[in-house]
Amino acid sequence: MIRFDALRVSFDDHVALQGLDLDIGEGEFFTLLGPSGCGKTTALRSLAGFVEPTSGTLHIDGRDVTRVPSERRGVGMVFQSYALFPSMSVRENIAFGLSVQRVPRDEQRRRVDEVAAQVGLRPQQLTRGVAELSGGQQQRVAIARALVLQPRILLLDEPLSNLDAKLRVQLRGELQRLQREVGITTVYVTHDQEEALALSDRIAVLSEGRLEQVGTPREIYEQPASAFVCDFIGEATHLSAEQRAALAGAGVDAGRDAWVRPEHVSVTAADDRDPAESGSGDLPAVVLSCAYRGSTTLVELEAAGARLLASVPSAEAARVEVGDRVRARVEVSAVHQYGAAA
Numbered sequence: 001m002i003r004f005d006a007l008r009v010s011f012d013d014h015v016a017l018q019g020l021d022l023d024i025g026e027g028e029f030f031t032l033l034g035p036s037g038c039g040k041t042t043a044l045r046s047l048a049g050f051v052e053p054t055s056g057t058l059h060i061d062g063r064d065v066t067r068v069p070s071e072r073r074g075v076g077m078v079f080q081s082y083a084l085f086p087s088m089s090v091r092e093n094i095a096f097g098l099s100v101q102r103v104p105r106d107e108q109r110r111r112v113d114e115v116a117a118q119v120g121l122r123p124q125q126l127t128r129g130v131a132e133l134s135g136g137q138q139q140r141v142a143i144a145r146a147l148v149l150q151p152r153i154l155l156l157d158e159p160l161s162n163l164d165a166k167l168r169v170q171l172r173g174e175l176q177r178l179q180r181e182v183g184i185t186t187v188y189v190t191h192d193q194e195e196a197l198a199l200s201d202r203i204a205v206l207s208e209g210r211l212e213q214v215g216t217p218r219e220i221y222e223q224p225a226s227a228f229v230c231d232f233i234g235e236a237t238h239l240s241a242e243q244r245a246a247l248a249g250a251g252v253d254a255g256r257d258a259w260v261r262p263e264h265v266s267v268t269a270a271d272d273r274d275p276a277e278s279g280s281g282d283l284p285a286v287v288l289s290c291a292y293r294g295s296t297t298l299v300e301l302e303a304a305g306a307r308l309l310a311s312v313p314s315a316e317a318a319r320v321e322v323g324d325r326v327r328a329r330v331e332v333s334a335v336h337q338y339g340a341a342a
């Protein structure tokens with residue numbers, strides 16, 4: 001339903017998007033994810049019609065909208081700051097776009113009531129000033145203001161980034177439910193990988209204006225297509241040359257870059273066998289620190305001369321202490337390898 005075709009955006013001599021190809025399906029919750037400056041906001045703003053591409057095309061529902069003005073693209077946008085009018089009531093804020101379009105008063109009223117109920121705003125909240133509302137309620141108003149214009153696509157630019165951690169988690173659940181209920185195709189921008197994994201049907205990971213990978217949260221996490229994605233999504237240890245050499249007998253290619261996630265490293269008691277001979281992916285290790293995380297504990301090890309992270313059930317972690325000599329067992333089949341080692 002949305003197609004980016006070789007979309008390139010340059011600002012003076014800086015290339016923000018280097019030819020983006022992307023297809024987003026009807027009803028999808030699709031996230032553009034990447035570190036600051038990777039071009040995700042530029043991609044979103046191009047889709048909204050606020051940024052003019054240097055080359056390439058954009059299609060919505062099969063229609064070339066590359067040069068179509070923003071207001072005729074059928075997109076509704078929610079900004080990071082919400083951009084609500086502080087002197088107006090909730091109802092006036094939501095109705096703003098309808099007033100601009102000179103929609104009759106009684107129809108405005110009906111549509112605002114309908115969309116307010118959809119996003120979970122109570123009727124008595126509609127007469128309040130927006131300044132009196134909490135961050136989460138303001139977010140609902142901002143979404144209602146976009147939805148009331150009945151867009152085909154909802155664009156959200158880091159809408160949760162101004163909220164505290166607990167509210168962010170709560171609201172992302174609400175946002176997901178709301179999107180499912182309304183069924184509207186949604187494009188979401190964030191630099192927060194945890195948020196992207198929790199919310200999205202699919203994710204596009206961008207780096208320096210290029211697409212690194214597109215996939216479901218599970219695909220991106222479990223089969224990262226590049227070292228960049230593996231490092232950016234979740235936690236991973238970049239194995240040193242010495243660690244790779246020590247694991248070569250168990251099947252790691254010592255000549256290639258290698259990464260392993262903490263949940264694929266376990267900690268067992270040290271014994272006297274030479275780990276290199278066991279062929280099982282064991283490394284002699286010393287416990288450097290233990291960070292309790294509830295059901296699991298992140299154990300930082302020094303293994304074969306370099307750092308290695310292991311995520312172990314907290315019940316097991318209770319048996320190890322900082323300074324203990326242990327064995328780190330690396331699940332070699334879960335090691336991600338890319339290109340030649342630097």
Ligand SMILES: Nc1ncnc2c1ncn2[C@@H]1O[C@H](COP(=O)(O)OP(=O)(O)OP(=O)(O)O)[C@@H](O)[C@H]1O
Nearest residue numbers: 011014016034035036037038039040041042043191
């Ligand atoms: N209007 C502009 N003029 C000049 N350069 C711009 C403009 N907008 C963006 N850029 C540059 O383009 C690059 C990509 O910016 P963009 O805002 O798309 O990144 P981002 O991934 O969304 O980052 P952030 O999370 O920090 O917003 C950055 O290097 C940025 O400085």
